[in-house]
Each structure stands twice: as C-alpha cells, then as structure tokens.
Amino acid sequence: MIEHNKIYIDGQWVESSGDGISHLVNPATEEVFAKVPMALPEDVDKAVRAARRAFIPWSQTPAVERKAYIDAICEKLTERKDELASLISQEMGIPVHFSMGIQVMGPISGLQIFANLAESMDEVTEHDGGYITVKEAVGVCSFITPWNFPLFQVIAKVGPALAAGCTCVLKPSEQTPLCTFIFAEVCEQVGLPAGVFNLVTGKGSVIGDTLSSHPEIDLVSFTGSTEVGIDIAKSAATSVKRVCQELGGKSPFIIAEDAPVAKAVKYVIKDSMFNSGQMCVQLSRILVHESQYEEALEVAKTVADSLVVGDPTDKGTFLGPLSSMQARDSVVRYIEKGLAEGARLVTGGPELPEGIDKGAFVKPTILGDVNNDMAVAREEIFGPVLCFIPYKDEAEAIAIANDTDFGLSSGLWAEDKDTQMRIAKQLRAGQVKVNGPAFSFAAPFGGYKMSGNGREWGASGLVEYTEEKAILTGR
Numbered sequence: 001m002i003e004h005n006k007i008y009i010d011g012q013w014v015e016s017s018g019d020g021i022s023h024l025v026n027p028a029t030e031e032v033f034a035k036v037p038m039a040l041p042e043d044v045d046k047a048v049r050a051a052r053r054a055f056i057p058w059s060q061t062p063a064v065e066r067k068a069y070i071d072a073i074c075e076k077l078t079e080r081k082d083e084l085a086s087l088i089s090q091e092m093g094i095p096v097h098f099s100m101g102i103q104v105m106g107p108i109s110g111l112q113i114f115a116n117l118a119e120s121m122d123e124v125t126e127h128d129g130g131y132i133t134v135k136e137a138v139g140v141c142s143f144i145t146p147w148n149f150p151l152f153q154v155i156a157k158v159g160p161a162l163a164a165g166c167t168c169v170l171k172p173s174e175q176t177p178l179c180t181f182i183f184a185e186v187c188e189q190v191g192l193p194a195g196v197f198n199l200v201t202g203k204g205s206v207i208g209d210t211l212s213s214h215p216e217i218d219l220v221s222f223t224g225s226t227e228v229g230i231d232i233a234k235s236a237a238t239s240v241k242r243v244c245q246e247l248g249g250k251s252p253f254i255i256a257e258d259a260p261v262a263k264a265v266k267y268v269i270k271d272s273m274f275n276s277g278q279m280c281v282q283l284s285r286i287l288v289h290e291s292q293y294e295e296a297l298e299v300a301k302t303v304a305d306s307l308v309v310g311d312p313t314d315k316g317t318f319l320g321p322l323s324s325m326q327a328r329d330s331v332v333r334y335i336e337k338g339l340a341e342g343a344r345l346v347t348g349g350p351e352l353p354e355g356i357d358k359g360a361f362v363k364p365t366i367l368g369d370v371n372n373d374m375a376v377a378r379e380e381i382f383g384p385v386l387c388f389i390p391y392k393d394e395a396e397a398i399a400i401a402n403d404t405d406f407g408l409s410s411g412l413w414a415e416d417k418d419t420q421m422r423i424a425k426q427l428r429a430g431q432v433k434v435n436g437p438a439f440s441f442a443a444p445f446g447g448y449k450m451s452g453n454g455r456e457w458g459a460s461g462l463v464e465y466t467e468e469k470a471i472l473t474g475r
Helices: 041-059 063-079 081-092 096-122 150-164 178-189 204-213 226-237 261-277 290-306 325-340 394-402 417-426 458-463
Strands: 007-009 012-014 021-026 031-037 124-127 131-137 140-144 167-171 197-199 219-223 242-246 251-255 283-289 344-347 365-368 385-391 411-413 466-472
Touching: 007 041, 007 178, 021 081, 031 081, 031 178, 041 131, 041 140, 041 167, 041 197, 041 204, 063 081, 063 096, 063 150, 063 178, 081 096, 081 150, 081 178, 096 131, 096 150, 096 261, 096 458, 140 150, 140 204, 150 167, 150 178, 150 219, 150 458, 167 204, 178 197, 204 219, 204 226, 219 226, 226 242, 251 261, 251 394, 261 283, 261 290, 261 385, 261 411, 283 290, 283 394, 290 344, 290 365, 290 385, 325 365, 325 385, 385 394, 394 417, 411 417
Parallel strands: 140 167, 140 219, 167 197, 219 242, 251 283, 251 411, 283 385, 365 385
Antiparallel strands: 007 012, 007 197, 021 031, 124 131, 131 466, 344 365
16 A cells, blocks of 8 residues: 655645545556545645745756756656556556556656756847847746646646746646655655745645635646636636646547548557547547548457457556546446437447456447537547547538537648648647657647647747746937
C-alpha cells in the first residue's frame, strides 16, 4: 500500500488542515492500492500566500538560473521514470509500456523545451517609434489538472510557469495524484526555492473555487470538462484574472477520396484507441466517402479486433482498463445509446471483453451508420468507441467535421498536398493531424469554441505565462 500523509507547501511537507483521506483504486484489479490526504480551502490559502511571497524573488532570478533548476528537475524525473510509468498505469489503466513514452518521457522532453526557452524572457525588443518591449512573469498561478495524462498535464502548465518566473499551486486530479508527489519531491531535492511550487491534493468540489477565485492568484489554468471549465471561468471573473482552459473535444478525421483507405483507417483506429480512448483529442468521428464506406468498416473491424485488451503490465496489451468502474459505466451507456439511436455495431459492444471478468475494461467498439445528429457523434464519450460517418463530397465532409461545439483537434488523410492544405485550413480546430504524425511537444496546443482558450507547449505555451510591457522613452 502506497501512503502519503502530507502535502507540499512553502518548501515543506505539512499535514492537511483536515483528516480526509482519498483511497486510490487500480481500475484493472478494482483494489485499493494507495492513500493520499485531502486538502481544504485553508490549505489552498496557505499555499497561495507562500507562492505570493516567493513570486518577486523567483521572477527576478536570472533566467539562466531558472533554466538550471528546470534542467535538474528533468534529470531527477528521468531517474525515476520507471516508478512514474508504473504509478500512472496503476492509477488510470494505461499499459506500462505506453505509459513510459507518452506519460513520462514525452512530457520530460517537453519540460526540457521550456528550460531552453527560459532565457527568451530576458529579450528586450527595440521598436521604431521610441519604445521597447520586455516580457515579465504573469504572477502566481493555480493549476487544476486531469486524470488521463497526469504528469503530461502538470508539465504543460508548471513547465512554462517556472520558465517564465511564475510561482505555482497545483491541484492534481484526486484520481491520479501520485506522480505529483514525485514531482514535489524532485523540486525539493533540486533545491527549488520555497513557495515556488506547492502541491495540494483534494476534491475539486471542495477546493476548486478557492483555487480559481483567490484574489492573490493571477492566472488559473484548467484542463477537464467544458462544464467545469465554465464554472471556473465564472469564479475567476470576479478578480479579472487570466484563465487558460483546455476542455472537451469531439474531433473529426476526414479520409479524402484519394487516400489509401486501409492505411488511413488502420492509423486512426490505433491512434484513437490509444489510452483506451481517454483523450480529449481522440479522433472519434471518422468521415469516409460513401464509395469507400463499407471497405473502411471492414478494415476498422479487422484492426479493432486485433487489438489486445487486458493486463496493463503485459507488453502485448494495447488497451488497458478505463480509469474507473464509473468511467466504464458511462462509456457502456453511450454504446447502448448509440445502438438505440440506430447505429450499426460493427464490432465491440457493451459486454466485458472475452476472458475478462473484472476491472473497468471495454471492448474496442466501432459504430457504423452514424449521423452527426446522434449523441454518440456530438458528445464526448471518452472511451474506445469510434463513429464512422459517410459523406458525399469534400464540402460535405468539411461541413460535418465543423458541425460540433468543440474544436480541439482534428485530422485528415489525403495523398495530394493541395488537398491536405485545402482541407486543413478549413477545419475549425486548434490542431490538424495530417497523414498520421506523432504528437509534438513544441507545437502549440489548444482549442477553438467550447474546447477552451489559450495554448500549451512550446513557445506558445510560454506566452500564456507572460505579460508584455512597453517602455516608452523620451529624449
């Protein structure tokens, strides 16, 4: 049993003001394997005030020194990569061999990018007209991160904040907090100044409002559901703080008429079933020309049926369990709803996978004959469920793709370069994946419409944590 009994505030491990404990359940075994303390609003207030005290000295620390701290954090996290990959797998179900890449080493590489960007904060730009511009840290930041990419999302927020000279208060998901204890331990080990990074674990319903409305916080960054994001924005509005949000998605993937259908379908099935489909960027609406539609469904069935569902510690497993039994119940309800709406079950379904009698497992499921008015095409399912939708021509495909409240990600497969750019430029989403690229930790990431605002990762991610100051000079 893993047990943490303290939170990290002002450079010290301290007890929470309350005696609440959160029990973490492994979704593959349905067994409790860890316990962590639950913070209260007064703990958040202590953490925020510690971050406020630390802000001026940290923001005035030379950028080269901030870079050195971040470099040291990268090194220490890398030393603990095996532990991190295992913990994240136990918390939310992703197979360990996938966890090592996308959940651990990928984010660490992204953190290294922020380390290298730190010195850009020292740039002074001279302009015609008698003024210069400089960049300064925005201030004290609070972060509320999700369970599906625990370390990934922490680094997406804490990384640029530290590079810019901001101080932080982090509240991770109550479901997946274990990697953040390691992150705090690493901050302590490298000697990060007290108050620069603070960790409070607990329920968003208890401490979320304090994190978003506290008058000493200058920026709140949230990743999660659109509904909660709206509440956070309302809470933050009273103090006119900056709000950055990465919210839901219902992303389209257009297979153009000139595309190799089998290749495109194989890519999108594996890409979208990864992490058991628990991704806000999941390409969950697959748009195929009507002349190639049945061929696409046959390929989709073959590929989905080949994916191994099971033990997340087994290197042969492609899909582990969903994050919880509650998550499984939600996904199963969507499958059943889709079938009730008239979708065709191509493969998968609501039953447990063959040979599995416990755990939050769901079969990789393909739904055909879906139209864009169905709930399964409009609402975020957050599981290994993909909807195939036919289209008549390119204009209709783009119209269907954009007919959504969301705009976080999108994708397409086309052989012709002009077709690629023509379609990509018309998709109303923050990212477009063309012909199966890997995720880039240097590219800007964020949404249109109800998928949020602001950008994460790379140079664009750093911008969110900076203020631009104009200094006008006289003669």
